[in-house]
Amino acid sequence: MNRYSIPFNKPCLAGQEFCFLRQSVQSGQISGDGAFTRRCHELLEKDLGVKKALLTTSCTHALEMAALLLEIQPGDEIIVPSFTFVSTINAFVLRGAKPVFADIRPDTLNLDETQLADLITPKTRAVVVVHYTGVGCEMDAILPLARARGIAVIEDNAHGLFGKYRGQWLGTFGCLATQSFHETKNFTCGEGGALLINETQYIERAEILREKGTNRSKFFRGQVDKYSWVDIGSSYLPSDILAAFLFAQLEQREAIQAKRKAIWEYYKAHLTDWAASVGARLPFVPDHCEQTWHMFYLLMPSLEARQALIAFLKERGIMSVFHYLPLHLSTMGRRFGGKPGDCPVTEDVSDCLLRLPFYNSLADSELAVVVEAVRAFH
Helix, strand or coil, X not given: CCCCCECCCCCCCCCCHHHHHHXXXXXXXXXXXXXXXXXXXXXHXXXXXXXXXXXXXXXXXXXHHHHHHCCCCCCCEEEEECCCCCHHHHHHHCCCCEEEEECECCCCCCECXXXXXXXXXXCEEEEEEECHHHCCCCHHHHHHHHHHCXXXXXXXXXXXXXXXXXXXXXXXXXXXXXXXXXXCCCCCCCCCEEEEECCHHHHHHHHHHHECCECHHHHHCCCCCCCCECCCCCECCCCHHHHHHHHXXXXXXXXXXXXXXXXXXXXXXXXXXXXXXXXXXXXXCCCCEECCCCCCEEECCCHHHHHHHHHHHHHCCECCECCCCCHHHCHHHHHCCCCCCCCHXXXXXHHHEEECCCCCCCCHHHHHHHHHHHHCCC
16 A cells, blocks of 8 residues: 555546557557557657657667667767666667766756767767756757767657757657656656657668567558568567557647646745755756656755655655666666766766656645645755
8 A cells, every 4th residue: 555645656547548448459459550559650740740750668668779770889889968767878788889978967957068079989879868857958059069970869858758949849859769658757658668760761670670670560561562580670569558548648748738837837836935945956947948847856955955855755645756876876887987976967966856746637735735745844
């Protein structure tokens, strides 16, 4: 039994999930690339204007597909923020690449673009940017630098679906981008992801990699009379049952985003003066970014203050959590040469950041309870 009266996250229904699940089962095809998978693809392609969208079993697998499409080899270097989830770099390390950890900006907590030039070497093959909390990285600075050196840019857009940077959709800047539909995301099917392809040269091979290295997609389109093994690959297709659940969520994307915006703005309106009084910071969103209302965090003045607030809220039945630990200081990160002091902003933020409860069905009464509890902490 959950000991928290207000959890950090809660799975939420948006509309026709059960209806679409029933339709998927009744269709006679619940394996990958069924009718609801195609509907998700079409929605993402139309709304975002990407060349191709392919659902995957997770954002992790979408990142692995990106590494395969770029033909990452042992010895290649991949620049990645240290403040991110392990999947962001694991996909490339699996291919033999060496991670080069970048620090983050102290305001948006995104990759610090001013450090990028100094991290690039002749071995750099890609930069993986992470749009933290759905606030866009400074792509105006990152893209020209990468393109001038022939370096691919991959967007880990797990937090950023339907966010914008200078009026352009996140996920449409790099040659490839990845999405997450994990249960903690704005739109979910429990576990799931997507690969967004912005350059046509990758589409045909992406379909093959996703179908276990076969040209099965061509077969079902009638382009070949039989399909066979033509490349490396794996099984990256989610069940159409998951796609049915996801499509119901995506269908309600405007309502979901409006609800999350209201939650985010409630937190900000009621915690701004409290934060100033205790020396904490609230999320920063530049004017040229349209965020996705993915989470609301507090940056406490110290690790001790952060831990004390987590414990304080727990006593009141409210679950709050920290976020990423610095990758460069992890067991694997140290194997690649990471050491304390390499990414000082990341190290400080990781100690001080606390995430408040945030889910689509969070009621106004629950919000009021959370805010009252936080404001009681000094």
